[in-house]
Structure formats: structure tokens, C-alpha cells
Amino acid sequence: MSPHNRYKSFVSLIVLLALAGCTTDDHATGVIEKKYAAPGPHSVTVARTTQPCDHRGNQCDLYYPTGLSVSVPHPIITWGNGTGGVSSAAEYFLKHLAS
Numbered sequence: 001m002s003p004h005n006r007y008k009s010f011v012s013l014i015v016l017l018a019l020a021g022c023t024t025d026d027h028a029t030g031v032i033e034k035k036y037a038a039p040g041p042h043s044v045t046v047a048r049t050t051q052p053c054d055h056r057g058n059q060c061d062l063y064y065p066t067g068l069s070v071s072v073p074h075p076i077i078t079w080g081n082g083t084g085g086v087s088s089a090a091e092y093f094l095k096h097l098a099s
Contacts, residue, residue: 040099042066046091061087063098 028037042065053060065074077097079090087094 037096039096040065042099044095044098046095061094063087063094065098 028034045062045064045066045068047062047064049060049062052058068074079087079094079097
């Protein structure tokens with residue numbers, strides 16, 4: 001076997017071993033992870049602003065606890081992608097925070 005073929009075989013083996021550890025299951029498995037991955041006590045409402053929220057006329061997506069009232073204090077979390085993405089790409093995370 002030539003050195004070049006040996007190198008290719010070695011690289012292929014490394015890639016296969018690396019991919020063997022990959023899984024599409026990204027659910028929390030540990031005790032602590034399960035605790036913090038669980039949704040909060042509130043169901044979540046997703047809405048879009050009716051008015052533009054920037055100088056370009058873009059609307060904002062709002063994620064908030066359903067039944068929000070002024071008598072119960074809630075934290076406010078603002079999140080801006082900053083990479084030109086859309087909030088739907090982080091919908092799980094935003095709903096998790098709002099719950």
C-alpha cells in the first residue's frame with residue numbers, strides 16, 4: 001500500500017470514528033439537563049407586531065407566557081439574532097425562555 005493510500009485510509013478511519021459518535025438525538029439525558037430542558041409552567045403565545053420595530057419596516061416576533069397579566073411580574077428577555085437569521089430558527093429556545 002502506497003503512503004498516499006495509507007494516509008487516505010487513516011483519514012477515512014478517523015472520519016468514520018468521529019461520525020460514529022454523532023447522533024441526531026439531542027434530547028436531554030442527564031438529571032440536570034432534563035431539569036433545565038423541561039418547559040416552564042406557562043403555555044406560550046407567539047405573535048408578530050403590527051407596527052414596524054426598526055427603520056427598515058421589519059416586524060418583531062413576540063414570545064410570551066399566555067395569559068400574561070399586569071398583576072404578576074415576569075422578566076423581559078430580548079434576543080436579537082444579529083446574523084440575518086429569523087426567529088423561527090430559534091423557536092424552541094425562545095418558547096423555552098417564555099414558558
